[in-house]
Amino acid sequence: MEVVVELVDVYKHYLMGGQTVRALDGVSLQFRRGDYYAVMGPSGSGKSTLLNLLGCLDRPTQGQYLLGGTDVSTLDDDQLSGVRSSRLGFVFQSFNLIPQLTVVENIEIPLIYQGVSPRQARARAHEMAAMVGLSERLEHRPTQLSGGQQQRVAIARALTNDPLVILADEPTGNLDSVTQHEIMDMFDVMSRDGKTIILVTHEDDVAHRARHVLHLADGKIVRIETSEDRRRRMGLAGGTA
Amino acid sequence: MIHLRFARAFQMGIKSLRLHPLRSMLTALSVVCGVGAVIAMLAIGEGASFRAQEQFRSLGSNTIVIESIKRAVTKESQETNPIDRYGLTRLDLVQIHETIPDVELSVPVRDFRKDVWHKSRRYTDGKIVGTEYFFADVQNYKLARGRWICATDGVRGRLNQVVVLGSDVCAKLFPLEDPLGQTVSIGTKTFTVVGVMANQGGVVERKKLNLADLSKNVYMPLSTLSAYFGNIEVVRGSGTETRELVELKQIIARVADLEQVLPRAGAITHLLEKNHPEGDFRVVVPLKEIRQAQESARNFTLLLFSIGAVSLLVGGIGIMNIMLATVTERTREIGIRRALGARKIHIVMQFLIETLVLTTLGGLIGVLFGVCSPWWVPVIFRGQIAIVRVMTIVPSFLISAGVGILFGLYPAWRAANMDPIEALRHEWRAIEPGVVAWASCPWFSVTGETPVLRIGE
Structure with missing residues (x-):
């Protein structure tokens, strides 16, 4: 499978209170199409920084970031916006839907910023809403939806531009366990359909769904284990699907 | 983009x-x-x-009014010359008309104070004004009834004894009856009323410019005035009596081009200063006031x-x-x-x-x-x-x-x-997560084919 995400010796340093914080300290990694990675690590390990970099919300201090073969670490602000709207899908912990917009309007936002005509964007948003089972609630506002429904809207929004990579930041952090499973099932389906998923979490059973778990500590990759390694390590071989 | x-x-x-x-x-x-x-x-x-x-426009924005003013009379001059002669002359009128460009009309005016009678009613505030046909035109002065003095009124040999009354004069002398065709007496002469003027605005403005109130005038052809009342006006004060000879009290000039009014007024002043080194005239330009x-x-x-x-x-x-x-x-x-x-x-x-x-x-x-x-x-x-x-x-x-x-x-x-x-x-109002019953994950293929909804799978 082709490599869609490649970080080459990436550093991200912040200046905080006169001290340099090494949020990422020489990270190199490759994600291929269809990869499903969970990123774990204690707070301050650089998870969020990594996700922001991968999400083109931030630029590395040093190193290269190749997304779909193009070096995005040198792009300017507008070009990064373009990359975000065309190649990336975001799913956040707190859903991050815009409250004054309806479900369908929230879903079509990335398309609108891509420059898709309003009519096409609307049609695509309708398809997406139908796919996440919310075609009955197109004109509802986020506040009129349950948490699980809101996250489904967010997932539809993340998929509406057919992105290369889906970036999820604790997507189930605000949900109860039943809804959590439903949302994670959706991630499984996305992965099966060939989407590259990078999911930050601190919950073991969420990370457990991913095929690889990437452990970060102090801005460095400590180890990458496959789900088999993990099952073996935790003595759960042959466990849940 | x-x-x-x-x-x-x-x-x-x-x-x-x-x-x-x-x-x-x-x-x-x-x-x-x-x-x-x-x-x-x-x-x-x-x-x-x-x-x-x-x-101010009612004064006529393209007119220039030149008035005679009395200069200070010394006792000596009064003794040597019993008739005080001053002010504008017909020569000035002709010179203005002929030498100042853009002056399309120049109207002479001569007036004096005299009571006007109709039967037992007397009007004392007024002035008898002798002028020519274009006076009303130049002053933008409108008739209320009858006619204005016309060119033939003043023709020598058939001096029509006609007058046109200002609105105030008419109101005082003919409070009830129709003035047209009636007669008024001025001095020993009798005149027929042929017209009455309309009320003209700008009384306050005229006063500001020290110009007479037109509604208090009785108009007649200048030639009639000269023929019947002569050129010498006797002004009686308390214990004094002066005789004045003023050929023209006023010259009203109309300039064709509005833009030329101010420069032409300057030229007229210049011209008159030569004719009247003693300065017995003044030039009033309503346009200046309008400006x-x-x-x-x-x-x-x-x-x-x-x-x-x-x-x-x-x-x-x-x-x-x-x-x-x-x-x-x-x-x-x-x-x-x-x-x-x-x-x-x-x-x-x-x-x-x-x-x-x-x-x-x-x-x-x-x-x-x-x-x-x-x-x-x-x-x-x-x-x-x-x-x-x-x-x-x-x-x-x-x-x-x-x-x-x-x-x-x-x-x-x-x-x-x-x-x-x-x-x-950045924090915003927290949205309470809820629980929703959800059978299964509906999903679709991302290969660009028609998406398929698969609920309950």
């Missing part, structure tokens, strides 16, 4: 504004007041200017406009304040939009359009308010009139839009330049 279509952005703007109807309304109100004030103030200024011009009135009206308008502009500025500052608060309040939304691919320009446009919607809506209402000022201004400010010029409406509206852009730009710029990561971290 701005992909976001304007109509759509406009729609979104209205949507966001409707989230806070009261806030939006109050913000728009500041623009309503500002734009309304600008238009109304300009209209009031315009009204004042119009009134001032109208009043002065216009000037002061313009200053007045400018002052009022400044007041309106300040209120518009205050409105603009209010808008900026509100928009800054809105931007802060919607930091999270900005972060989300940026994360989902909005460029800075998209964010700038979004907030700018919101401000524009506010200010243009406010501006429209303000324009309506201002356009109605001719109705409400006289009610609030007694005696003041307002005239709305079409050419003030469009600029005022554009200014309101300009205020929107000017004062919306900074908040929009602030919004666009937020760090998306920081903005995403």
Whole structure:
């Protein structure tokens, strides 16, 4: 499978209170199409920084970031916006839907910023809403939806531009366990359909769904284990699907 | 490249504004007041200017009035010369007419005080004015009834004994009966009334310029006046009696080109100074007064406009304040939009359009308010009139839009330049997560084929 995400010796340093914080300290990694990675690590390990970099919300201090073969670490602000709207899908912990917009309007936002005509964007948003089972609630506002429904809207929004990579930041952090499973099932389906998923979490059973778990500590990759390694390590071989 | 279509952005703007109807309304109100004030103030200024011009215009804006004035009489000169001779002459009239370019008409006027009688009624305030046909024309003086003195009235050999009465004279001498065809007596002579003049405005203005009130005059052809009353006027004071010989009391010149009035007045003054080194004349130019009135009206308008502009500025500052608060309040939304691919320009446009919607809506209402000022201004400010010029409406509206852009730009710029990561971290009201029964995950293939909904799989 082709490599869609490649970080080459990436550093991200912040200046905080006169001290340099090494949020990422020489990270190199490759994600291929269809990869499903969970990123774990204690707070301050650089998870969020990594996700922001991968999400083109931030630029590395040093190193290269190749997304779909193009070096995005040198792009300017507008070009990064373009990359975000065309190649990336975001799913956040707190859903991050815009409250004054309806479900369908929230879903079509990335398309609108891509420059898709309003009519096409609307049609695509309708398809997406139908796919996440919310075609009955197109004109509802986020506040009129349950948490699980809101996250489904967010997932539809993340998929509406057919992105290369889906970036999820604790997507189930605000949900109860039943809804959590439903949302994670959706991630499984996305992965099966060939989407590259990078999911930050601190919950073991969420990370457990991913095929690889990437452990970060102090801005460095400590180890990458496959789900088999993990099952073996935790003595759960042959466990849940 | 701005992909976001304007109509759509406009729609979104209205949507966001409707989230806070009261806030939006109050913000728009500041623009309503500002734009309304600008238009109304300009209209009031315009009204004042119009009134001032109208009043002086009745004097005739393209006329120059030259009057004889009495110079100081010394005792010696009075003794050596029993008749005081001064003022304008027919020679002056001819010279003005022949040598000053652009003077299309020049009308001689001679007058003196004498009582006018009709039966037992006496009119003492008036003057007997001898002049020529064009007098009324030049003075922009209208007839109420009958006719004006005509060219043949004054022809030597058939001196028609006719007079035309000023409105005040007519009202005093003929309070009830029809004056036309009736006779009046001046001195020992009897004259037939052939016409009555209309009331002419600008009495106050004439007084300001030290010109006589036309309504108190009795008009007759100049040749008739000279033939019947001679050239010498006897002025009786307390214990004194002077005899004056004034050939012409006034010359009224009309200049064809309005632009040439002031220079020609200068030329006339120059000419007369040569003929009358003793300075027994004065030149009055109503246009000068009109210009002065216009000037002061313009200053007045400018002052009022400044007041309106300040209120518009205050409105603009209010808008900026509100928009800054809105931007802060919607930091999270900005972060989300940026994360989902909005460029800075998209964010700038979004907030700018919101401000524009506010200010243009406010501006429209303000324009309506201002356009109605001719109705409400006289009610609030007694005696003041307002005239709305079409050419003030469009600029005022554009200014309101300009205020929107000017004062919306900074908040929009602030919004666009937020760090998306920081903005995403910004707290907003927590949305309670809920539970929903959900059978299964409906999903689709991402290969670009027709998406298939698979519920209950």
